[in-house]
Amino acid sequence: MSGLLARVPPMPFVAAVILVRCVARWCPWRVSGARAIGVALVLGGLALDGWAILTQVRAGTSPVPDGRHTRLVTWGPYAYSRNPIYIAHTLVALGAALVWTRSAWAVLGAACAWVVTDRVTVPIEERALEAGFPTEYAAYRRSVGRWWGRG
Numbered sequence: 001m002s003g004l005l006a007r008v009p010p011m012p013f014v015a016a017v018i019l020v021r022c023v024a025r026w027c028p029w030r031v032s033g034a035r036a037i038g039v040a041l042v043l044g045g046l047a048l049d050g051w052a053i054l055t056q057v058r059a060g061t062s063p064v065p066d067g068r069h070t071r072l073v074t075w076g077p078y079a080y081s082r083n084p085i086y087i088a089h090t091l092v093a094l095g096a097a098l099v100w101t102r103s104a105w106a107v108l109g110a111a112c113a114w115v116v117t118d119r120v121t122v123p124i125e126e127r128a129l130e131a132g133f134p135t136e137y138a139a140y141r142r143s144v145g146r147w148w149g150r151g
Contacts, residue, residue, distance in 0.1 A: 009065055009086070012116040013093035016109035017100065024103035034102035041095030049088035052077045065125050072133045074140050081148050082140065083122060090114045122146065 031037070055076035056063040062070075063085065077084035090110050097106030129137045144150055 009117065009121050010089055012113035012121075013089045013110070016113035017093050017097045020097040020103065020105045020109035021101055023105045023109075024101035027105075029104040030102055031098065031104050031106075034098040034106075038095040038098030038100075038106075041091045041098065043095075045088045045091030045095060048077060048084055048091065052084040052088065065121070065128075069129070069132055072129065072136045072140060074136075074144070079144065080150065082144050082146050086114070086117050086122070087147065089117070118146075 053063045055078065056073050059073045060070055061073060062068050081087055090113065093113055094106055094110035097103070097109050126137075126141075
């Protein structure tokens with residue numbers, strides 16, 4: 001299963017949105033203004049995702065986890081987070097679930113998908129980056145947080 005998560009990283013987020021839809025139908029927990037908040041989160045997530053992917057493509061490397069990585073990208077959104085694409089996935093999943101269900105369950109669903117990504121997918125990718133760029137990645141880890149912040 002962990003290998004599949006590494007090859008299809010959005011999977012936990014898609015599953016979370018679907019699960020939130022099922023739970024919200026069974027036990028609604030409405031949030032006022034959820035659709036407007038959800039749209040803003042989706043748009044913000046898509047913008048961050050686009051910025052992160054474009055940064056990798058411009059660097060001549062693959063944004064796909066099991067793609068060919070020719071260099072370690074440490075600028076653009078990667079100067080603030082080692083995983084901006086997963087932050088974007090979390091925002092999009094949370095926003096989509098809010099738009100679709102108008103339910104506070106969206107927060108729990110997005111959080112669960114984030115935890116799976118943090119505990120399963122990211123460590124696999126970190127091991128690959130450590131193997132491919134041992135010195136560079138060690139310095140990068142010391143200077144930029146896994147999720148947010150500079151070291």
